[in-house]
Every structure is written in C-alpha cells, then in structure tokens.
Amino acid sequence: MPPAVSTPPAPRPGVPRPSALLLALALALCLAVPGLQAAGPGPGPGPGSPGVPGAPPPGLLRQAARAALHFLNFRAGSPSGLRVLAAVLRGRAAVDARRTCRVDLEFTAERYDPEVADGRLGRCSARVVFRHQKPRPAVNVTCTRFMETSRSRREDFLLYKRAKRLRAPLGATSIPNSHGWIDPSLRPIWDLAFLGSSYVLWERTTQTLHYYMAQLSSVNQWKTNEDAIDFDYMVLLHEFSTQEIIPCRIHLVWYPGKPLKVKYHCQELHTAQEGSGTEEGSAVAPTQPNNF
Amino acid sequence: MKPLLGTLCLLGILIPEGLGYDGSLAQPRREVVEETGSPWQSLDTYSYTRYHPMEEIYQWMIQISEKYAGVATQHFLGMTYETRPMYYLKISQPSDNPKKIIWMDCGIHAREWIAPAFCQWFVKEILQNYKDNPRIGRFLRNLDFYVLPVLNIDGYIYTWTTDRLWRKSRSSHNNGTCFGTDLNRNFNVSWCSIGASKNCQDITFCGSGPVSEPETKAVSSFVESKKESIVCFLTMHSYGQLILTPYGYTKNKSSNHEELIQVGQKAANALKKKHGTNYRVGSSADILYATSGSSRDWARDIGIPFSYTFELRDNGTYGFILPAAQIQATCEETMEAVLSVLDDVYEKYWNSDSAGKVIPATVVLGLLVSLVSIF
Numbered sequence: 001m002p003p004a005v006s007t008p009p010a011p012r013p014g015v016p017r018p019s020a021l022l023l024a025l026a027l028a029l030c031l032a033v034p035g036l037q038a039a040g041p042g043p044g045p046g047p048g049s050p051g052v053p054g055a056p057p058p059g060l061l062r063q064a065a066r067a068a069l070h071f072l073n074f075r076a077g078s079p080s081g082l083r084v085l086a087a088v089l090r091g092r093a094a095v096d097a098r099r100t101c102r103v104d105l106e107f108t109a110e111r112y113d114p115e116v117a118d119g120r121l122g123r124c125s126a127r128v129v130f131r132h133q134k135p136r137p138a139v140n141v142t143c144t145r146f147m148e149t150s151r152s153r154r155e156d157f158l159l160y161k162r163a164k165r166l167r168a169p170l171g172a173t174s175i176p177n178s179h180g181w182i183d184p185s186l187r188p189i190w191d192l193a194f195l196g197s198s199y200v201l202w203e204r205t206t207q208t209l210h211y212y213m214a215q216l217s218s219v220n221q222w223k224t225n226e227d228a229i230d231f232d233y234m235v236l237l238h239e240f241s242t243q244e245i246i247p248c249r250i251h252l253v254w255y256p257g258k259p260l261k262v263k264y265h266c267q268e269l270h271t272a273q274e275g276s277g278t279e280e281g282s283a284v285a286p287t288q289p290n291n292f
Numbered sequence: 293m294k295p296l297l298g299t300l301c302l303l304g305i306l307i308p309e310g311l312g313y314d315g316s317l318a319q320p321r322r323e324v325v326e327e328t329g330s331p332w333q334s335l336d337t338y339s340y341t342r343y344h345p346m347e348e349i350y351q352w353m354i355q356i357s358e359k360y361a362g363v364a365t366q367h368f369l370g371m372t373y374e375t376r377p378m379y380y381l382k383i384s385q386p387s388d389n390p391k392k393i394i395w396m397d398c399g400i401h402a403r404e405w406i407a408p409a410f411c412q413w414f415v416k417e418i419l420q421n422y423k424d425n426p427r428i429g430r431f432l433r434n435l436d437f438y439v440l441p442v443l444n445i446d447g448y449i450y451t452w453t454t455d456r457l458w459r460k461s462r463s464s465h466n467n468g469t470c471f472g473t474d475l476n477r478n479f480n481v482s483w484c485s486i487g488a489s490k491n492c493q494d495i496t497f498c499g500s501g502p503v504s505e506p507e508t509k510a511v512s513s514f515v516e517s518k519k520e521s522i523v524c525f526l527t528m529h530s531y532g533q534l535i536l537t538p539y540g541y542t543k544n545k546s547s548n549h550e551e552l553i554q555v556g557q558k559a560a561n562a563l564k565k566k567h568g569t570n571y572r573v574g575s576s577a578d579i580l581y582a583t584s585g586s587s588r589d590w591a592r593d594i595g596i597p598f599s600y601t602f603e604l605r606d607n608g609t610y611g612f613i614l615p616a617a618q619i620q621a622t623c624e625e626t627m628e629a630v631l632s633v634l635d636d637v638y639e640k641y642w643n644s645d646s647a648g649k650v651i652p653a654t655v656v657l658g659l660l661v662s663l664v665s666i667f
Binding site: 084112176178179180241243 | 611
C-alpha cells in the first residue's frame with residue numbers, strides 16, 4: 001500500500017477518444033463524433049488501480065467508515081441513535097512495515113431506520129486502524145448530532161417502555177419475515193438486535209470483510225422483569241465480499257443511558273476463518289478498545 | 293455487426309421518417325389492484341408490489357402472452373437441474389425491419405427477490421405503455437426485449453420453501469453431500485480464476501467446470517446464438533445500489549469502458565431523480581469485488597457492447613429481505629435507469645432526427661464511399 005496521500009475527487013467519466021476526434025477532423029462532413037467504441041472482445045490495456053495512482057483503494061475508505069459507525073453505535077448504546085454510512089467525503093491511508101493500515105477520513109451518516117429517515121445527515125470524522133487483515137480495528141470517531149441529545153434520550157426511553165411491555169416470540173423466528181415485514185409491535189426487538197450486532201459487526205470488520213445484519217432467526221431469551229432488558233438471540237449476518245451467511249448468537253443487556261453489555265459467538269465456516277469466539281464488550285472501559 | 297449497423301443507419305438517413313407508430317386504439321390502462329387474499333385469477337388483479345412464488349410467475353407469463361398476444365410471446369429456454377422449464381418473454385412489434393435485442397435476466401441468485409419483481413414490473417411497464425408513450429413506443433420499432441424473469445428457478449423456489457437466504461442453484465455434488473453452484477461464477481469467462489471457489493460447500497462455488505450447470509448452458513447457448521443482434525445485456529441483482537460495468541475478473545477495462553461509465557452514470561442520475569436513491573457506477577473489480585465467470589463479463593467478451601449488472605436496493609438495512617413496501621419505489625427508479633440506458637443505446641444506433649446528434653463513423657464513411665462512387 002502506498003504512503004499517506006490525499007484522495008482527489010473521483011475521475012470523471014465520458015471523455016471522447018483522441019482517435020475519434022482525429023477522424024472527425026479528417027472528414028469534412030462529420031459532425032462531432034464521439035468515439036465509436038469497438039465492440040470487439042477482450043479487456044483494454046491499462047494499469048490496475050482506478051483513479052489516481054497512490055490513492056487508497058476506494059473500498060478501503062468505506063470499510064473504515066463502516067467500522068467507525070458500528071463502533072460508534074455500540075458505544076452510544078442508543079437504539080434510536082443508530083447510524084449508517086451515507087457517503088465518504090474524503091480520506092487517506094498509510095501503511096507501516098507491519099502492514100498496519102491507518103485510515104483518516106470524513107464521511108456523512110444518516111439514521112438507520114429508513115422509515116423515520118428525514119434526509120438529515122450527520123458529519124463524521126474518524127481515524128481507523130486495521131491490523132493486517134485482523135479484526136477489531138481501532139476506532140476514534142466523532143460525529144455531529146443529527147438529533148438533540150434530549151430527543152434521543154426520550155426516544156430510547158419510549159423504546160425501553162415498549163420493550164418492557166413486549167412479549168417476544170420465543171424460539172425460532174424470522175424477523176423480518178421473507179417479505180421484509182416487521183410487525184410494528186416487534187420493532188424494539190429489531191432495533192435492539194441491531195444495536196447488539198453493532199458490537200459484532202465492528203469487531204469482525206477488517207480491510208476486506210464487512211457485514212450486515214440480514215435477519216433475526218431466533219429469540220432465546222427476552223427478560224424484562226428487572227430494570228435492564230436482557231436479550232439473548234441469534235442473527236444471520238451477511239458478509240459482503242464472500243457473500244456468506246454467518247449465524248451468530250448474541251446476548252445483550254441494555255438500559256437506556258447505560259453502557260451496553262454484549263457477549264457473542266459466531267459459527268465459523270468450514271473453511272478457515274479468523275476465529276472470533278466469545279467476547280465480552282463492556283463500554284465501561286475507556287474510549288479505546290481494551291487491547292490497544 | 294458494424295457493417296450491418298452502418299447500412300441500417302444509412303437507410304435511416306436516406307429514407308424519410310414516415311414509419312410513425314400507430315397511435316390509435318390505445319390499450320386501456322389497467323391500474324394494478326392489490327390482491328385481496330384469494331388466489332388471483334386474472335392479470336387485472338396481479339399485484340406488481342408483492343413478491344410472487346414461482347407457480348404464480350409461470351402463470352403470469354402465460355397470461356401476459358395471452359393478453360398481449362401480438363407483442364408478447366413466451367419461449368422455452370431450457371430445463372433447470374431439477375427439471376423445471378425456463379421461459380423467457382419476447383416483446384416484439386412485428387415489422388419488416390431487422391431488430392436488435394435487449395436482453396434482461398433476473399434472479400440468477402435465488403435470494404435477491406427484488407430482481408424478479410423488477411423483471412415483471414419492466415414487462416408490465418413496456419406492455420402497458422408502448423402504445424401511448426412515444427419514448428417506449430420508439431424502442432419497439434427497432435428493438436426486441438427478451439426478458440427472463442427468473443433464471444435460477446430451483447434456487448428461487450428453495451428460498452420460498454426452505455431457506456430465504458439461499459443463493460446458489462440446487463444441483464447436487466459430491467454424492468449428494470453438497471448442493472448448489474453459484475450460477476454467476478459458472479460462465480465461461482476466466483472461469484474460477486478469482487473470486488470463486490472450487491469447494492462445493494462454498495457459496496461462490498463455480499461448478500464442476502465452465503458452463504457445467506444446465507441453467508448456465510441454457511442462457512449461454514441462447515445468448516451466443518443471438519449475439520450478433522444483442523446490443524444490451526442487463527442482469528439484475530441485489531443488493532448494494534450499484535451499476536456495474538465489466539470486468540470482475542480483472543482490473544483491466546473493456547475497450548468501451550468510458551462510454552459504459554458515461555451511460556451508467558447518466559442512468560444513475562436518472563434513477564436518483566425519482567426518489568433520491570444514490571447508486572454508484574464503476575467496474576465490478578473497482579467498486580465491488582473480484583469475480584470470475586460472471587454472465588456480464590462473459591456477455592461483454594463475446595461482443596455484446598452494453599453489458600451491465602444492476603445491484604438494486606438497498607444498502608444493507610434490509611439487504612436481500614427488502615420489504616415488499618419498497619418494491620414500487622425500487623421498480624420505478626430502476627425503470628428510469630434502464631430507460632436511460634435504452635435511450636443512449638437507441639440514440640447510438642438509430643437516431644437520425646436532428647443535427648448535432650451522433651452519426652457513427654461507419655455511416656459517414658459509407659456516405660463518402662457512395663458519393664465518391666457516383667462521380
């Protein structure tokens with residue numbers, strides 16, 4: 001990977017070919033002729049990377065943005081405040097001798113729940129450090145708020161109250177169902193499931209791997225008799241670059257305003273994968289992850 | 293193909309444009325009615341804003357070819373591994389002039405339900421509007437649409453009966469110990485070189501050999517047999533909100549890469565205008581990941597100039613399990629993108645209306661040659 005450089009804007013498409021312009025000049029009858037592209041087979045010649053040589057691969061910035069947002073979502077512990085990537089604005093990357101990759105970037109984020117998404121974007125800046133193809137990237141991230149703190153606290157508390165009254169369907173389930181439907185009364189389950197998954201998604205993101213929560217496949221436990229919500233469940237994660245589906249069991253304990261406690265275990269595939277096993281993430285720890 | 297194109301364009305210039313479409317007897321527009329629960333009987337009550345199981349899609353195809361008998365016909369393409377018939381719809385206005393072909397397939401990956409939903413929506417839009425809508429009507433003057441609503445039928449059925457997140461086909465391997473080939477890694481283009489697996493348990497298993505799967509063979513043979521006429525090959529997937537150009541198997545670019553990007557970007561802009569959805573445009577190797585054996589790359593390499601993969605909504609919030617409530621908006625915006633591509637393809641090969649438009653160089657040369665030969 002190249003040393004630190006700034007990323008210029010993406011290359012513009014659609015430049016007429018020089019050979020076509022020559023042709024246009026030669027033939028007096030011609031109007032301006034954009035190149036008639038040969039329909040022959042085979043790839044054209046050219047170097048590998050897109051954009052300007054030295055720029056970080058465009059995918060890397062998005063990877064870093066995702067890792068940063070999963071970490072932020074976990075840390076914030078707020079199911080109403082969940083954010084997802086809108087667009088990468090700019091960034092640069094540096095790699096050291098041990099192939100540790102440090103990414104500095106700015107990006108915009110929007111609210112996770114598309115039904116209430118009002119187009120408002122938060123602006124974030126982050127430093128993300130990937131150890132060579134290893135999980136648990138180190139994240140330092142700040143975002144502007146797209147909602148006042150008091151409002152997100154209020155929404156979290158409303159969600160908490162709904163969760164307390166909720167009798168969750170225990171056992172195997174499909175949320176959403178095959179048609180993408182989530183019963184509105186079960187919405188708190190989905191939001192909390194995604195909140196808990198944020199920890200897993202952050203930990204497992206590397207330079208090349210990134211995950212989405214595809215479906216909640218089982219509710220093992222939903223305890224609301226004490227103050228905190230105690231939620232034990234299984235999700236199916238979708239890893240994008242390999243397209244694989246990874247079942248993970250997650251156990252979270254949540255109370256609005258308090259740090260989120262998460263334990264998880266993912267089934268590894270038959271092919272050798274990074275072991276992630278059972279981890280406990282507690283946001284009582286300082287802002288940096290424990291092992292950095 | 294190029295000499296033929298040149299001749300076509302020459303004809304277009306020399307013969308006055310008197311072949312207007314017949315605007316009379318516009319077909320009454322039928323609004324889609326939400327089905328009320330009992331199995332639907334007629335096309336009038338078919339809901340394009342719900343996901344349909346394969347039996348209903350088979351029935352829909354028959355009804356489409358019955359209702360639009362002069363223009364839409366159903367054709368047999370081949371058999372799946374589990375011996376189900378694969379049908380495509382050909383939309384073609386009878387005429388004397390030779391047509392070019394637009395190919396669209398959906399559902400090569402079983403779990404990407406929004407794709408077959410779009411193929412059905414697309415057919416409906418063309419057939420309901422070609423008589424009233426000049427933009428669509430003009431396409432049918434020179435273009436035939438070949439639409440394969442579900443390519444991976446066995447896999448699609450499996451996502452309805454057993455595993456909503458299944459991706460591959462349902463072919464059996466290793467003495468029945470593992471199932472399914474990733475059909476979009478099975479085409480004969482740099483087969484299994486990168487971004488695919490030789491392990492039948494893997495989700496990107498490339499098959500026992502290039503074009504080893506009956507579904508791939510059916511599509512390959514057919515498209516190959518028509519390749520001189522096919523100008524546009526569109527394969528619909530989800531999710532990711534991307535318009536992908538060749539290639540996935542190399543970072544090298546196709547000879548018409550810049551043009552493909554330009555057309556793709558214009559399509560993404562048209563899409564965004566509809567509901568504000570952002571799509572990114574680029575080669576698969578650049579903005580997605582490396583893949584080999586994909587249908588899009590194969591189509592490009594046998595000479596089809598405009599070859600795109602569309603990855604539809606969303607960006608990961610619901611992923612493959614896109615809520616049915618989003619079908620309409622997704623289809624509407626995707627329709628704008630596809631129409632934009634078709635506009636550009638049409639302009640490139642047939643537009644001879646106004647000054648300042650593109651005239652292929654071969655046409656100009658042809659004119660010069662004929663002028664020279666007169667003197």
